[in-house]
Amino acid sequence: PEKTAKRRAKHLNVHEAGKSDCGVKSNLKSIPGVMTIRGCAYAGSKGVVWGPIKDMIHISHGPVGCGQYSWGSRRNYYVGTTGIDTFGTMQFTSDFQEKDIVFGGDKKLAKVIDEIQDLFPLNRGISIQSECPIGLIGDDIEAVSRVKSKEYDGKTIVPVRCEGFRGVSQSLGHHIANDAIRDWVFDKITSETERRFEPTPYDVAIIGDYNIGGDAWSSRILLEEMGLRVIAQWSGDGSLAELEATPKAKLNILHCYRSMNYISRHMEEKFGIP
DSSP states (O other), X not given: OHHHHHHHGGGOOOOOTTOSOOOOOOOOOOOTTSOOSSOOHHIIIIIIIITTOTTEEEEEESOHHHHHHHTTOSOBOOOSOBTTTBOTTOOEEOOOOHHHHHHOSHHHHHHXXXXXXXXXXXXXXXXXXXXXXXXHHTOOHHHHHHHHHHHTTTOEEEEEOOOGGGOSSSHHHHHHHHHHHHHHTGGGOOHHHXXXXXXXXXXXXXXEXXXXXXXXXXXXXXXXXXXXEEEEEEETTOOHHHHHHGGGOSXXXXXXXXXXXXXXHHHHHHHOOO
């Protein structure tokens, strides 16, 4: 179509000798609500940081499209039995409809959490990955998380304000996800959780490796053959217990700076982990 051709004309050009570039305009921001090859804040949180944490269930809270689009799109390999103790390749969504936009989705979210507890009782925790409509209508996912956490004996339930419109690339979603771990995992670690972990002088954490095709396993093997003990992988083949143990590490080994520099800086400042 003529309109599309005009827009696409910016993406293709001939390089002329002596010029520094060919004038192609390809590094453009995506438009929230339009399916695109580029990510958004939700994609950075659900698809990158939280999604690979295998023993937690990650709810795509909003209409079904975002959850479907982000489901199983990366090869985050993990060890476990799907549907029993690992859930990375399963899709959970609150499947918002028009009436939920009008009347709010808090009750629906609470019902989803109850159904998850009935169907998958071995899950170690739940994250709520909010899509654009959640922020627009002002659903209080934090209140639902607190109520349901108390109802299920202190279960870790993390509300993540990663609505896509907050950032038109994945990067802000990484930051929001990191902050959610800081506020809803680190700040709620109990003395009982700390007592279960026995530190050694050689504890390290692999931060920002998503085990795409199993690459974190290779790093782990090399580090352990050196005599180090890898206590956590963030977040490929990772678990909630590993997140909770990380503040006890002696060193954070940072792979993907772009997605995990925020939480690494926080751990350096608060826990003294270089």
